[in-house]
Amino acid sequence: MSDKKLVGIVLVSHSAEVAASVAELAKGLAGGGTQVPVAAAGGTEGGGFGTSAELIAGAAAAVDQGAGIAVLTDLGSAVLTVKALLAEGDELPEGTRLVDAPFVEGAVAAVVTAATGADLAAVEAAAAEAYDYRKV
């Protein structure tokens, strides 16, 4: 299974620290040594709060193994920028999808599922299912 192509995960947040931390958390909870390619695209290129199309495109290219890419976002411009890049057609690798999921819980579900070698549809479904988990 080690040579199987895995779905890549891109985490887009207004904050570089949030994106990087959630990536670490999801990889940690998926078990040490997971091979799932996960990239964080947080904040602006200048290091401030916001969204960078360049960082998103770079992160997507970095995790692309040809099995598809699930992009999870926090809110506002993160969502709109990914949607606008997808509408552009050639800005993100083929098989890139914006996943409608809660950011932290969805990221964990996506990475854990991708680690099993699941396809993009299964990763997307697992991340979206995180909405159904009620806390109270």
Next chain:
Amino acid sequence: MLDADFFRRWMAATAASVDREAERLTALDSPIGDADHGSNLQRGFTEVATTLEKEAPDTPGAVLTLAGRRLISTVGGASGPLYGTLLRRTGKALGDAGEVSAEQLAEALRAGVEAVMTLGGAAPGDKTMIDTLVPAVDALGTGFAAARTAAEQGALATTPLQARKGRASYLGERSIGHQDPGATSAALLIAALAEAAGE
């Protein structure tokens, strides 16, 4: 007829206007947003003006498509993908023609505005740039000056509205009484269009 030069003048006039008004846009964005609208758009349209000077695209559609791409890449806030989509979709609707009529521009802008509504999910009355752009495009059939007037009125009319989209919507009723920054910058874009047309 409107050629690529007209569209480059429109973008240059927008960049100059956003530059002049950046502080006011950010001030409007302070009570109901995150106080970055002016600086974000200033960065974006400055990049647009620089790129257009360097690459000099030679059709109206190419000018707007390139401008839209630069906005998506450089703004860093929600206004980037929104204005980027507006210009890019308008540019795509204009196709490869070397010159377009004012009527064709109005139709293309309508397609651009509809794409923005789809992307952001906003409708007229939600206290957004749509409240400026929809009446402006409706008035464009009458002329550029009429579009500018309709845009300015649309922006002013956002003051009593309650925000239903974007960060301002978290404020609920407290968003009432503030003119929307996005609607205000959209009025600058339309005023720059009239300026490029010499009206």
